[in-house]
Amino acid sequence: MSWRKESNLAWLRELPGVRMGEPIASRTSFGIGGPAEYFAEMANPQSIEVAIEGSRLRGIPHLLLGAGTNLLIADAGVEGLVIRVINRDYEVDGTRIRAGAGLKMMRLARIAADANLRGFEFAIGVPGTVGGAVYQNAGCWGHELREVLVAARGFQPGADRRTWSVDDLQFGYRTSALRDGPLRGSLVIDATIQLERGDGEEAKRLMAKLTSERNETQxxxxxxxxxxxxxxxxxxxxxxxxxxxxxxxxxxxxxxxxxxxxxxxxxxxxxxxxxxxxxxxxxxxxxxxxxxxxxxxxxxxxxxx
Ligand SMILES: Cc1cc2nc3c(=O)[nH]c(=O)nc-3n(C[C@H](O)[C@H](O)[C@H](O)COP(=O)(O)OP(=O)(O)OC[C@H]3O[C@@H](n4cnc5c(N)ncnc54)[C@H](O)[C@@H]3O)c2cc1C
The missing domain is CATH 3.90.78.10 (UDP-N-acetylenolpyruvoylglucosamine reductase, C-terminal domain)
Known part of the structure; x- marks a missing residue:
């Protein structure tokens, strides 16, 4: 049976900030694809949890969108609800940083350098968000997120909010339990990375060098x-x-x-x-x-x- 019954549509229309028939091509790096039937940007993890759990209970398809840098959206658009995850808060605690899923990896690389931490310079090559990077163990220049990630908080529809360990996340080359395993359909709320003390200026020089090399080859x-x-x-x-x-x-x-x-x-x-x-x-x-x-x-x- 279709999920498009009046009570479900009324529930969707009541979601905070929701828009109908929203063009989303410009929210992807390809700039391609049709509209989202229902679309909302959400920074509050609890609101996102309510939206994806409510969608699950009603049989409404949902898609989580980060920076849209690894997606090809169909010309006919996306059925159901698209939620753009935009929680960008972060916290530096010694050599650890906890970063919201909506924060860009490139921004986090600069935050790490500003805190005189090293080991995250590779992330300057990943234009996606922290959430998208956990989803597929993003990596660059021979390094991957799994090398520095210590835990991620998330929410699996039908279950509770949890802290996932590196083992839970089952990282592989450009994959994780979120992309291809038991956590499919789950939300990444935030991730904690463990770095080493270093020289911020040196980290910035390395990032500038990597960026200029990349600009010449890609x-x-x-x-x-x-x-x-x-x-x-x-x-x-x-x-x-x-x-x-x-x-x-x-x-x-x-x-x-x-x-x-x-x-x-x-x-x-x-x-x-x-x-x-x-x-x-x-x-x-x-x-x-x-x-x-x-x-x-x-x-x-x-x-x-
Ligand atoms: C110019 C360019 C260079 C790139 N270089 C690299 C590179 O060097 N290495 C690399 O690994 N990738 C690279 N990418 C690809 C891309 O940046 C990564 O795959 C990135 O991890 C995608 O993150 P995103 O936020 O854009 O995710 P999106 O493209 O928005 O989504 C991708 C998937 O992640 C899921 N997702 C997003 N946020 C969440 C969340 N909070 N919780 C759960 N699931 C979520 C989505 O549902 C979707 O299934 C590049 C892309 C571009 C355009």
Whole structure:
């Protein structure tokens, strides 16, 4: 039975700050996709818990949105409720920092440097939020979030608010129990990282160096979603796509970057269908040429049928 009965729609309309038919493409780094049927930005974890638990009880689909830097939203938009998680509070306690899920990883990297802490410089390369980074164990320059994370607080619909240990989170390469395991559908409220005492100025110099290296090798200033595919064991998706002759391949206004084969750029007006077709072409060509199955890192969400 459809969840669209009047009592459910009335409940959705009563959620704090909710808007109907809200365009959300501009809240993603790709700048692609249709509207959210119901959309709210929420900073208060308890309000988010109420919204996702209420959705679960009513059978209303929900999607948590961070900075939208790893998502391809369908042209037809997203069914049900989309909640943009924007709790950005943080607390530095000695060498530990507890950061709200809505805080950007890049901002947290600067906060750590300002507190003369080191070990989080790699996060300057991750444009997503802390919540999105926990969800998929974000990493950069050979380091991953799991190396510094000590715990995350979260809420699993149908259960209670809990503190998850690193073991609970079952981190792997670009995955966790939230993406592929028993915590699917859960909310990350905040995360605590453990760093080391260091020299803030040195940390900032390192971050500046890493950023300028990245600007030369990746189309960072364009509309994209970062790496489209995960790297297969012992190889790189970008190298394989380049070797398959796909740099510059195009579908509509979506194009495989000339700078880096694992990036698809929205040149302006690309549709989700254009990008999905290009992703499929790259996957099939690499499979045909090299017998290697590329696995998507970017997530397709919304109404694709
Ligand atoms: C230019 C560019 C460079 C990038 N470079 C890297 C890189 O070097 N390394 C890397 O790992 N990634 C990289 N990315 C990808 C992206 O930044 C990461 O995947 C990031 O972790 C996604 O976070 P987000 O907040 O944008 O999540 P979103 O894209 O908004 O969402 C992704 C998933 O996380 C879930 N999610 C978001 N917030 C929460 C929450 N609070 N609780 C539970 N689930 C949540 C969403 O429901 C969704 O399933 C890059 C992206 C871009 C655009």
């Amino acid at each position: 189309p960072i200033k364009t509309k994209n979603c970062g790496s489209v595919f995960m790297n297969p064991p012992g190889d790189s998706a970008g190298r394989l796509i380049q070797a398959a002759g796909l740099k510059g391949a195009r579908e509509g206004a979506a194009v495989i970057s000339q700078l880096h084969g694992n990036f698809i750029v929205n040149e302006g007006g690309a549709t989700a269908v254009d990008v999905a077709a290009l992703i499929e072409r790259a996957r099939a060509t690499v499979m045909h040429r090299f017998g290697i199955e590329l696995e998507r890192e970017v997530e397709l969400v919304g109404k694709w049928e």
